[in-house]
Amino acid sequence: MSSVRNAASLYLPGVEIDHQPGPYQKPIADAKNRAAEYSKIWDLFAFKNEFTVHLARFSQGVLRLPVTISPGVRQEPPGHHV
Numbered sequence: 001m002s003s004v005r006n007a008a009s010l011y012l013p014g015v016e017i018d019h020q021p022g023p024y025q026k027p028i029a030d031a032k033n034r035a036a037e038y039s040k041i042w043d044l045f046a047f048k049n050e051f052t053v054h055l056a057r058f059s060q061g062v063l064r065l066p067v068t069i070s071p072g073v074r075q076e077p078p079g080h081h082v
Contacts, residue, residue, distance in 0.1 A: 015047045022049035 019025045024046035031038035041059070045052045 016043050019046035020049050022046060
């Protein structure tokens with residue numbers, strides 16, 4: 001058995017394939033149909049919407065806090081800042 005896995009995977013197969021009805025189900029399906037990348041946290045949000053809606057609200061709240069850096073810099077992956 002190989003220990004190498006797809007870097008784009010959450011490595012949570014049940015979460016990645018069991019998207020429940022909710023606001024993330026269609027955007028994920030659309031992205032997959034276009035073979036496009038999408039934020040893997042959407043898989044978590046789509047798994048159990050009744051629970052993860054709170055995580056989504058928290059994430060959006062944190063992203064919208066006033067800060068001294070630009071939104072583009074704040075959303076860059078670690079190690080990608082100039």
